[in-house]
Amino acid sequence: MNRNEKVLIAGGSSGMGLALARSLLADGAAVVIAGRSAARLAQARAALADVGDARTIAADITREDDVVRLFEECGAVDHIVSTAADIGGAYELLPALDLAAARKVVDSKFIGPLLLAKHGKARLAPAGSIVFTSGIAAYRPAPRGSVVAGVNGALESLAYALAVELAPIRVNVVSPGWVDTPIWQQVAGDEARAKLEAMAQKLPVGRIGQAADIADGIRFLMRNGFVTGSVLHLDGGHRLV
Numbered sequence: 001m002n003r004n005e006k007v008l009i010a011g012g013s014s015g016m017g018l019a020l021a022r023s024l025l026a027d028g029a030a031v032v033i034a035g036r037s038a039a040r041l042a043q044a045r046a047a048l049a050d051v052g053d054a055r056t057i058a059a060d061i062t063r064e065d066d067v068v069r070l071f072e073e074c075g076a077v078d079h080i081v082s083t084a085a086d087i088g089g090a091y092e093l094l095p096a097l098d099l100a101a102a103r104k105v106v107d108s109k110f111i112g113p114l115l116l117a118k119h120g121k122a123r124l125a126p127a128g129s130i131v132f133t134s135g136i137a138a139y140r141p142a143p144r145g146s147v148v149a150g151v152n153g154a155l156e157s158l159a160y161a162l163a164v165e166l167a168p169i170r171v172n173v174v175s176p177g178w179v180d181t182p183i184w185q186q187v188a189g190d191e192a193r194a195k196l197e198a199m200a201q202k203l204p205v206g207r208i209g210q211a212a213d214i215a216d217g218i219r220f221l222m223r224n225g226f227v228t229g230s231v232l233h234l235d236g237g238h239r240l241v
């Protein structure tokens with residue numbers, strides 16, 4: 001990785017985004033992490049201090065004014081990554097589905113990335129890239145997961161279109177399977193550990209993913225100048241079983 005590179009990670013205060021921040025800082029890259037909670041950002045910055053100094057900017061990517069300010073504060077970047085998601089309340093069967101919770105999924109996983117592309121384009125060099133995060137729900141849908149499944153699929157279609165519209169800027173998507181991150185507390189609460197362990201037994205690789213597995217894939221999408229409009233599946237073989 002070029003030590004002069006600068007990467008903005010929306011969702012960088014937790015899970016996959018935090019793991020990506022760690023690996024990029026270790027490379028010597030300049031890393032800006034964004035999320036809604038200033039406290040969570042401060043915690044993340046402290047957790048990363050052993051590898052480098054991440055810059056933090058509090059911003060809600062579902063709000064256009066926040067995204068405009070985010071780029072004003074951040075300035076030029078080489079890569080924009082979004083791992084942001086607010087999905088906890090939307091895992092429900094249709095009769096119980098709360099539309100406000102459903103809209104949070106749409107806003108955080110579709111509108112937010114759209115706004116990052118809209119306002120980030122002018123900040124990116126022609127050799128730059130954008131990476132979004134979809135997920136296995138689009139490929140192995142399950143009851144209660146309809147909204148997340150639909151939004152993940154829509155996000156991938158958005159990336160295909162933006163890869164054409166924003167060219168030569170490259171636009172790609174990483175699609176994780178089940179990965180051990182704090183999001184599982186939102187999604188499954190006390191049952192999270194048992195669900196993850198049961199899934200590990202089913203997967204061809206015999207384990208669930210770690211945040212660093214996904215960070216590795218995002219780094220590939222950022223670095224490989226010949227990949228655009230692609231979805232990289234990092235799911236331990238989940239689509240096969």
Ligand SMILES: NC(=O)c1ccc[n+]([C@@H]2O[C@H](COP(=O)([O-])OP(=O)(O)OC[C@H]3O[C@@H](n4cnc5c(N)ncnc54)[C@H](OP(=O)(O)O)[C@@H]3O)[C@@H](O)[C@H]2O)c1
Pocket residue numbers: 010011012013014015016017034035036037038040059060061062083084085086087108109112133134135136137175176177178179180181182183184
């Ligand atoms: N973990 C899995 O098993 C799994 C599986 C498939 C797909 N995915 C997808 O992978 C991505 C990363 O998930 P993760 O497991 O790393 O999640 P995570 O640990 O919960 O991290 C999510 C991050 O997004 C930020 N965020 C949420 N809403 C935001 C908003 N409106 N504006 C700015 N930042 C926002 C959060 O910070 P604040 O709350 O402070 O804003 C946090 O830093 C998500 O798109 C998720 O849907 C995860």
